[in-house]
Amino acid sequence: AKEMGKSIKLLAMSKAVGDGYLAMVSPCMISREHPLYMVNDVFNAVFVHSNMLGDSMYYGKGAGKLPTASAVVGDVIDCARSLGTTLKCFWDAEDAKLVSKDELARKFFVRVDASDDAKVKEVFGDVEVLKVEGLDNEFGFVTEVMTEKAFEEKLASVEGVITRIRIEE
Numbered sequence: 135a136k137e138m139g140k141s142i143k144l145l146a147m148s149k150a151v152g153d154g155y156l157a158m159v160s161p162c163m164i165s166r167e168h169p170l171y172m173v174n175d176v177f178n179a180v181f182v183h184s185n186m187l188g189d190s191m192y193y194g195k196g197a198g199k200l201p202t203a204s205a206v207v208g209d210v211i212d213c214a215r216s217l218g219t220t221l222k223c224f225w226d227a228e229d230a231k232l233v234s235k236d237e238l239a240r241k242f243f244v245r246v247d248a249s250d251d252a253k254v255k256e257v258f259g260d261v262e263v264l265k266v267e268g269l270d271n272e273f274g275f276v277t278e279v280m281t282e283k284a285f286e287e288k289l290a291s292v293e294g295v296i297t298r299i300r301i302e303e
Contacts (some may be wrong), residue, residue: 135239137162137266138163138243138264139165139166140164140165140171140275140301141162141163141164141166141171141230142160142163142164142299143161143162143164143168143170143171143173144157144159144160144161145159145160145162146158146162146293147159147160147302147303151233151237152233153216153231154230154231154232155230155232155233155293156233156235156238157232158235159223159240160282160300161299161300162299162300162301162302163243163299163300163301163302164301164303165303167182169181169189169191169303170191170292173193175193175198175202176196176197176198177194177196178193178195178196178197179191179192179194180192180193191265193243194264196255198271199270211301212243214258219274219302226239232246235282236281236282236283237281237282237283238281238282239279239280239281240277240279240280240282240300240301240302240303241276241277241278241279241280241300241301241303242243242277242280242285242299242300242301243274243276243277243298243299243301244274244275244276244277244289244292244297244298245272245273245274245295245296245297245298246272246273246274246275246292246294246295246296247293247294247296248270248271248272249294250265250292250293251273253291253292253293254292254293257288257291257292258277258278258288258292259273259278261275261277262275262276263275264276267272271295281287
């Protein structure tokens with residue numbers, strides 16, 4: 135990730151797709167230009183893209199000894215204030231329809247044994263090979279934009295896969 139000028143973040147994503155919703159959590163590589171790139175340590179962020187506002191990000195402490203203690207104490211106080219009452223949550227009676235991630239399109243980064251470079255180019259085309267000094271027995275590559283389903287099908291025919299990760303742009 136560093137060699138590519140990217141960072142790895144655990145992202146929870148959701149988006150409306152047709153008449154349903156896609157929801158997933160996975161590690162992703164993000165570029166230095168992405169606002170989430172600088173979220174580190176005890177900080178969490180929510181990055182939202184909306185049709186009226188465009189991009190916005192909400193950022194603050196969300197982990198660590200003091201933020202966690204503050205959240206727990208806040209929850210205890212809310213419980214004490216509401217003692218003997220029932221708090222209503224208003225949700226739709228109908229469950230949200232979740233759609234498969236199969237048709238979601240993006241680039242992927244893959245690390246493989248160096249012995250399988252011919253097969254990688256046969257399956258994925260003329261990909262740019264990325265090497266890190268000191269790791270002579272492996273290499274990485276970035277795919278073109280493709281669906282999750284197409285990626286998994288192609289990857290199944292490549293032996294020596296060390297790891298793979300989604301790229302969020």
